[in-house]
Amino acid sequence: MVTVLFDEPRVFLSYGSASLMCGDDLDDVDLDAPWADESNGLCGAGVPGYLQFQVGTHTGWVPFRLELHDAEPVLDPAWEEVVEVSFTALSEEASLTGLMGDRHEFTVPRGDYRVRYCVRGFEEADEVEGTPDSYLLQFWPGAPAPGRIVKQTGERAAYWHRARRTLTEPEQQENEQAAVDELEQRxxxxxxxxxxxxxxxxxxxxxxxxxxxxxxxxxxxxxxxxxxxxxxxxxxxxxxxxxxxxxxxxxxxxxxxxxxxxxxxxxxxxxxxxxxxxxxxxxxxxxxxxxxxxxxxxxxxxxxxxxxxxxxxxxxxxxxxxxxxxxxxxxxxxxxxxxxxxxxxxxxxxxxxxxxx
Structure with missing residues (x-):
């Protein structure tokens, strides 16, 4: 069984970021805090009741769909980037919002869930006309477990997966020098x-x-x-x-x-x-x-x-x-x-x- 929690073809966002909140006192979450688990670079779940998403389009309207399943759904191969995390719904009232965008409200039963974040068109976003990317969140009941990368096909997603883990000292030095070189070139x-x-x-x-x-x-x-x-x-x-x-x-x-x-x-x-x-x-x-x-x-x-x-x-x-x-x-x-x-x-x-x- 599947229940559609939210299905909106035009969610406005900026700075390639969106978030889902389900609980009180989550409006002022540090944007780095959700990525503390370092399990992936597309969906940060390090704050209870809060999910932070990396989105391909920097600024614009993108489609988001949220589904509630009674058991783990079959993975649709059409999705190009897929990660899974654990999530706790702290209240029935929830909302999805793009950074500096409108808030879209929906309801979800309280409890512990496994969440699958599915992305399509991430690699081409901001490089072609319009917004080719789309996003699906699938919830189903599940005990807390480590996050994981289920599927990765594009270099852009790979970059975010690398960027949101703790780097070794040589990797950190290499990144710092690359940043200096990039600024000089720009x-x-x-x-x-x-x-x-x-x-x-x-x-x-x-x-x-x-x-x-x-x-x-x-x-x-x-x-x-x-x-x-x-x-x-x-x-x-x-x-x-x-x-x-x-x-x-x-x-x-x-x-x-x-x-x-x-x-x-x-x-x-x-x-x-x-x-x-x-x-x-x-x-x-x-x-x-x-x-x-x-x-x-x-x-x-x-x-x-x-x-x-x-x-x-x-x-x-x-x-x-x-x-x-x-x-x-x-x-x-x-x-x-x-x-x-x-x-x-x-x-x-x-x-x-x-x-x-």
Whole structure:
């Protein structure tokens, strides 16, 4: 017998992470704690009532299905990456959420379970159009037992399995040197012969998925000028550019955004809850404003929605690092105005902030 606990074709997540919570006081779990058992790198089960998932898509909507079986189900060979862990349902109320995404609630009987996490399309995620990956969780009653890797086919999954175990000292040294070499290579690819300030160089460490490196291709002079500016200027630039984006995309008058717009007009970051990406996307979905598209900068190789880019300026304006906030929103400014308008938008930015010329 099988009971479908949850089946959603569009679960929004970011930073390649999702989690399942079943119990009280689990909202502030240290993201490293679930991986303490080191049994696998895709499903961390080191915290009672909590599961942490590695997901292929960095940011986007992916399908998740959760099933409750009365006994161990037959393994479907269509799934490419499969791991199993033990899990205790501490309450009947449970939820699945993507990192900084919406929370999807469901119920599950209390008790001890074996959980099979099945993944398809993990290797191709973020490398092809759309989100090719999908995810299945199968629960069945079972006493606690060590986690295990049931099936592994891709190098990307193998990487996570390796990364989430304790390394020997030589392996640790090798990884550290490889990380240094990778940063050097990325610096050469991003800036060529130009030498960035130490603060700008540190933006290499913010990882893939943010838009920081896009600014190097769009306007490197502006990027270096922002890096030389002070924190207050960064905040003012981010706030001013966010307002321009919301105006250009036709979102500035949405009543749901009024508190955020008021803060931005003062030169401040968007306040909570607009610092949360899931909340911002939810507002956009509920408001259903007219949608448009424009050729993306610099060459118009594909079309992008100004409304999508504009809504992201809210939570990007609230990034903890002021330089990162300014760079992120300035990239959004270019995509909101598109291939044919981003040069003028950047000229207006320099007029508003002469220190960036």
């Amino acid at each position: 610096a050469r690819e991003r800036w060529g012969g130009r030498v960035p300030s130490e603060r700008l160089r540190r933006t290499l460490e913010f990882g893939v998925g943010l838009y920081l490196e896009v600014l190097s291709r769009l306007d490197m002079d502006l990027e270096f000028a922002l890096a030389d500016a002070d924190d207050r200027t960064h905040r003012q630039v981010a706030a001013w550019a966010a307002v321009q984006c919301l105006e250009e995309a036709g979102l500035i008058g949405l009543p749901q955004l009024a508190p955020a717009v008021a803060a931005l007009r003062r030169g401040d970051p968007a306040p909570p809850p607009f610092d949360d990406s899931g909340h911002c996307w939810s507002v956009l979905r509920q408001a259903q404003p007219p949608r448009t598209s424009r050729p993306s900068p610099p060459d118009g190789d594909y079309e992008q929605s100004p409304q999508d880019w504009a809504i992201t300026t809210l939570f990007h304006s609230a990034e903890e690092d002021s330089l990162v906030a300014a760079m992120e929103v300035v990239v959004c400014l270019a995509f909101v105005h598109g291939r044919d308008g981003y040069h003028q938008a950047y000229a207006a930015l320099r007029t508003q902030f002469p220190q960036l010329r």
